[in-house]
Amino acid sequence: MFILKRVGCVGSIMVPQCTSLFVGNFSACHCLSSTKRHSPYSSVDIERYSSLVKAVMSSKVSSQTPENLQEEDEHIYGPVVKAQNPSSRSEVRVPKNLHPFLNCEETVETEEAESGPPARILLNRGKYRSPVPSVTRILQQTLSREQIFYLERWKRKMIAQLGEEGFQEYSQNLFRQGKLFHSTVEDTLISDATSMDKESSEKAEYQPDVQGYMESISHVLADVSAVRATESTVQHAELNYLGIMDCVARYRGVLCLIDWKTSEKPKPFLSNTFDNPIQVAAYAGALNSDGNYKYQVENGLIIVAYKDGSPAHAHQLSSELMLKYWSTWLLRLENFTEQRCSFIQSLNPNQASLCEGS
Numbered sequence: 001m002f003i004l005k006r007v008g009c010v011g012s013i014m015v016p017q018c019t020s021l022f023v024g025n026f027s028a029c030h031c032l033s034s035t036k037r038h039s040p041y042s043s044v045d046i047e048r049y050s051s052l053v054k055a056v057m058s059s060k061v062s063s064q065t066p067e068n069l070q071e072e073d074e075h076i077y078g079p080v081v082k083a084q085n086p087s088s089r090s091e092v093r094v095p096k097n098l099h100p101f102l103n104c105e106e107t108v109e110t111e112e113a114e115s116g117p118p119a120r121i122l123l124n125r126g127k128y129r130s131p132v133p134s135v136t137r138i139l140q141q142t143l144s145r146e147q148i149f150y151l152e153r154w155k156r157k158m159i160a161q162l163g164e165e166g167f168q169e170y171s172q173n174l175f176r177q178g179k180l181f182h183s184t185v186e187d188t189l190i191s192d193a194t195s196m197d198k199e200s201s202e203k204a205e206y207q208p209d210v211q212g213y214m215e216s217i218s219h220v221l222a223d224v225s226a227v228r229a230t231e232s233t234v235q236h237a238e239l240n241y242l243g244i245m246d247c248v249a250r251y252r253g254v255l256c257l258i259d260w261k262t263s264e265k266p267k268p269f270l271s272n273t274f275d276n277p278i279q280v281a282a283y284a285g286a287l288n289s290d291g292n293y294k295y296q297v298e299n300g301l302i303i304v305a306y307k308d309g310s311p312a313h314a315h316q317l318s319s320e321l322m323l324k325y326w327s328t329w330l331l332r333l334e335n336f337t338e339q340r341c342s343f344i345q346s347l348n349p350n351q352a353s354l355c356e357g358s
Contacts, residue, residue, distance in 0.1 A: 093331060094327070094331075095327060095330035095331050095334060096334060097239075097330065097334070098327075098330070099238065099239060099285075099330060101281075101284070101285050101288065101322065101323055101326045102288050102296050102298070103288045103289050103296060116193075117190060117193060118189065118190060118193055118227045118228055118229050118230045118232075118247075118248075118249075119228060119229040119230075119232055119292075119293070120229065120230055120231055120232050121229075121232045121233045121234075121292055122233060123233040123242070123244060132235065132240055132241060132242050133240070133241055133242075133336065134241065134242055134243055135241060135242070135243035135279055135282045135283060135286075136243065136279070138241060138282075138332060138333060138336045139275050139278065139279060139282075139332060141336055141339065142332045142335045142336050142339070147274070147275075155167070158170065174262075176209075177209050177210065177213075177262065177307075178262050180207065180209055180210050181210045181213045181214075181260065181262055181305065182231065182246065182260060184206055184207070184210050184213075184214060185214075185217070185246075185247075185260055186230045186231050186247075188204070188214075188221065189221075189224070189227045189230055189247065189249070190227075190230065192221075192224075192227070193227045211309075212306065212307040212308055212309040213262055213305040213306070213307055214305075215309040216305040216306045216307075216308075216309050216310060216311060216312040217260075217303055217305045217312045219311060219312070220251075220303055220312055220314055223251055223252050224249050224250070224251055224258070225249065225250050226249055226250040226255075227247065227248070227249040228248040228249060228255075228295070229245065229247065229248040229293070230246070230247050230248075231244060231245075231246065231247075232244065232245060232248075233245075234283055234286040234287045234290050234292075234293070235286055235290055236285060236286040236289050236290070237289065237290075238289060239285075239286075239289075239333060241282070241286065241333065242286065243279075243282065243283050243286060245257055245259070245283040245287065246258055246259050246260050247259075247260070248287070248293075248297060251301050251314075251316070254299050254316075255295075255297055255298075255299065256297065256299045256300055256301040256316070256317075257280055257283055257284045257287065257297045257299070257300050257301070258300075258301045258302075258303065259276060259279065259280050259283075259300070259301070259302050259303070260303050260305065261273070261276060261302060261303065261304045261305065262304070262305050262306075262307070263304050263305070263306060264306075264307065266306070266310075266313070267304045267313055268313050269315075270302070270315045270317075272304075273302055273304065273315060276302050277300070277302065277315075277317055277321070277325045278325050278328050278329050278332065280300040280301075280302060280317060280322075280325070281300065281317075281322050281325035281326040281328075281329050282326075282329045284297045284298075284300060284322060284326075285326055285329065298319040298322060299316070299317060299318060299319055299322065300316070300317030300321075300322055301314060301315070301316055301317065302314075302315040302317070303315075
């Protein structure tokens with residue numbers, strides 16, 4: 001018996017085939033009989049899944065994210081249908097305590113004379129840490145699972161690139177640059193408020209670490225006027241939280257609570273600023289209830305500055321948006337209070353009364 005081997009093509013997979021030529025009384029039984037085990041993959045529809053094999057083999061691990069993994073999964077198996085309780089489909093959570101954003105006893109002043117140096121109320125830290133939680137602390141401890149996932153993934157990625165010590169140094173440099181940037185902006189705003197010659201501040205030279213950031217916000221500073229407060233403490237006595245707001249001033253004629261941010265990546269949309277709008281609304285709500293300030297703020301402004309000097313993005317928050325984020329802030333505040341009460345009760349069940357009415 002003569003055995004000829006040839007190669008057949010099925011889809012994109014090369015499959016060897018065996019062809020027998022019979023001579024005389026010889027049979028092909030010897031060619032067909034084999035001691036090799038039957039492969040479970042022989043029944044797979046190779047032509048159907050060849051494109052999937054190519055896609056998996058050619059993909060880079062670093063490009064895989066939860067989003068595109070979900071897209072690939074839905075492309076193969078169809079969209080995931082999540083079971084939902086029919087009674088909760090249309091349910092929208094609202095704060096238990098719908099505390100007003102504005103102080104009804106105060107009028108929203110728009111024509112008040114705005115002169116003199118900006119207010120700067122320092123936080124009295126004292127010898128011990130203040131028992132009143134800060135806005136930053138509340139937001140950090142009430143992050144969603146999705147936010148925590150992406151923060152942890154980013155941290156692991158940076159540690160893999162820089163190492164533990166390198167990441168610590170990187171974080172410290174970011175904090176130092178941010179602090180220096182805020183201090184420089186404050187000095188510039190105070191200088192503008194007390195000087196009649198605004199052009200002198202535009203020609204000022206800044207430290208190298210903040211030179212790019214200040215160049216980035218130069219076009220924004222040109223539209224900022226009538227500065228009322230900088231780096232000043234606000235406290236909401238009824239809701240029991242405090243914070244240090246960056247600035248209160250008029251931006252293009254509208255009184256705003258302004259928050260200065262730095263970023264290594266462009267943030268052209270408000271959605272790119274994550275929890276920053278909630279933070280601005282929380283500061284504004286505290287200011288409106290704080291007796292140290294004789295005016296009300298309905299609008300917000302988030303300025304994102306870039307180290308390379310590219311023009312900063314200015315995200316304005318209208319009074320309608322501020323009310324929306326104020327409601328979100330009240331929910332985050334409730335979550336924080338519930339977490340703190342659960343922690344206190346786990347330590348001492350007899351202290352459950354401390355959480356009543358909070």
